Amino acid sequence: MYIFLSMLAITDLGLLLSSMPTTLGIYWFHSREISHDACFAQLFFIQSLMLTESSVLLCMAFDRFVAICNPLRYASILTPQRIAKMGLVCLLRGVTLIFPLPILLKQHRYCKDSILSQSYCRHADVMTMACSDISINIIYGFFLTISTRVLDLLLILLSYVMILKTVLSITSHVERLKALNTCVSHVCVVLLFHITDIALAVIYRFGKNSPPIYLTVLGILYMLVPPLMNPIVYSVKTQAIRVRIIRVFVK
Template sequence: MSAVNDTKFQQSVFFLTGIFRQENIHVWISIPFSLIYVTSILGNSVILFIIKSDPILHEPIYLSLSMLAITDLGLSISSLPTTLSILWFNSREISHDACFAQLFFIHSLTFTESSVLLSMAVDHFVAICDPPRYASILTLLKVAKMGLVSLLSGVFLNLQLPILLTQYQYCQANILSHSNCMHQEVVTMACSDIRVNIIYGFFVTVNSVGLDFLLILLFYAMILKTVLNIASHTERLKTLNTCISHICVVLLSYMTGISLSVIHRSVKRSSPFVQNVLGNVSLLIPPLMNPIVYSMKTKHVRARIIRVFVK
């Protein structure tokens, strides 16, 4: 009877791996992870506080930056506590419902962040390519509406994933190679026909993150064309410098996510360690680096932060 109960219990939970084959030093690994977590929370909170408290920063681009900070906070809060519980307490078990909820929040916030990055690319495009009409095209209300649409579309598109996952039976291996629940891997644990989930997951990824990335590339191609028509070399560099922080954030956000998606979908026998590292990097680095990049590369934000801390 106990064996039967154990089998049922095993099938009702997933087991997270933590840092693959580094169990002996999990306590030491938890130190940089904890620092990253605290820094991400503090960094994004400072960005939000600075933008909210300074009327000079109540502009469309800074509203988009606030939305980016909020999504980064959400990503950190929804992913890192699970990782830290593994590193600190070796707490690897996660119920199916908790796992599905976590992957919903992670994927929804990731897709929302992608849309916010696209809206920031639109801001730079209008500011550089059509500056006289900037104030009329991009108002605070329009940017707020774009942010709301981004959030709702991310929630709606990704809500179908956990709903579909709850319809499957899980009677195969239940050990996940990540410190968090990712749809690409969780769906492979099912012993049912998962083609609908795979097709829908691929469709959502291509038509949201993939399309956002292509549009960002298109906007920057047009920005580059406009900048190259500027006669002064100094003015060219000054104009491009306004885009540097956004370009860095785009590269951080997309390159890690695309690499992880390619490994999951294309490389059947990829190393669990590589999957684990990329999974952690894709969730840890953007929320950590985004506030640092914008604090260093955006003159107005940097000046306000220095003024606040000097006081």
């Protein structure tokens, strides 16, 4: 679990660092421009790390599934070497699937007013500024959404259905609550990540007539809330982490 938490923390840190240059440039230094290449590079890093985080959350759901449904084989199934391979697959999945996006965007001509609705570059935002045919971007973006975010969320839901089935078969009420309590932190983090993602997607799709400030604020929350809240959630709900933090401050 702690190895997966380290992966999640590194991914969140990468997301903050990827969005920081343009965000700080706008709000601190009043910089209003970004080159196409810099925008495409930022888009690649942000969206590949987002996909990597979605994959890590799926791996963490598998970790909880094995810990509760097959605890006697936990150490033999999730060895450090196997976890390291899972982390590498998460990273490669994010990089390889997002890599075509900046290449596709670079093929278009941009003759409209290039005003982003966010303080960072996002595929759905950038492609709407192209004045050439963006059908391939729409199709590939839809394929990415279904094969990654939607699939990951469905697999996480499936894992928790099986976890719940196992927990309900436990006769002891105390042991049942103890097993469920180990999943609370992960459930909160998954909800933070996917709710903000779904809300932003809905605004992009159906909120075209809504005030621009809604999209801007939601985009900032989408980028900042999960990385800022994930450490707090796990620090509050995980006793071992909470105890170590208290010891640091007590010293």
